[in-house]
Amino acid sequence: YYTSIPGSCNFESQEWTTVCGLTQDSSDDFEWNINNNAVTGQTGPYADHTPGKGHIFLYINSSAQKEGNRARIMTTQFFPASLGVCRVRFWFWLFASRQTGVLKVYTVEEHGMDILMWSSSRNEENKW
Helix, strand or coil: CHHHCCCCCCCCCCCHHHHHCEEECCCCCCCCEEECHHHHHHHCCCCCCCCCCCCCEEECCHHHCCCCCCCCEEECCCCCCCCCCCCCCCCCCCCCCCCCCCEEEEEECCCCCEEEEEEECCCCCCCC
8 A cells, every 4th residue: 555655665676766765865874775684684674564576675784883873864855844744654673682773763944953753762573
């Protein structure tokens, strides 16, 4: 259902930044990648959340990073301010380990200030 509504995105294309309207932040410390469970091994999911043929997902490996390092993805489109009209929906998997950091979602207001909208630092069940 969610993969066919306007604005939805999956990472089955190598051109996910263009297809999804996303870009890597050039000022962050490390990058997001796409792949399947062959790369994430025991620290990640065996398939993505999308039902059907999709098996590719966006991920970062925090085990090689230092505390405070950031990997940041940004939208390439601006969204007008709204009251309950715009929504961001995503599924995430945070492997429970010492190296797991905090997943945060920000909006950036028109003058460039980041506003924290949501965060999570735990996933006890290791599932989407």
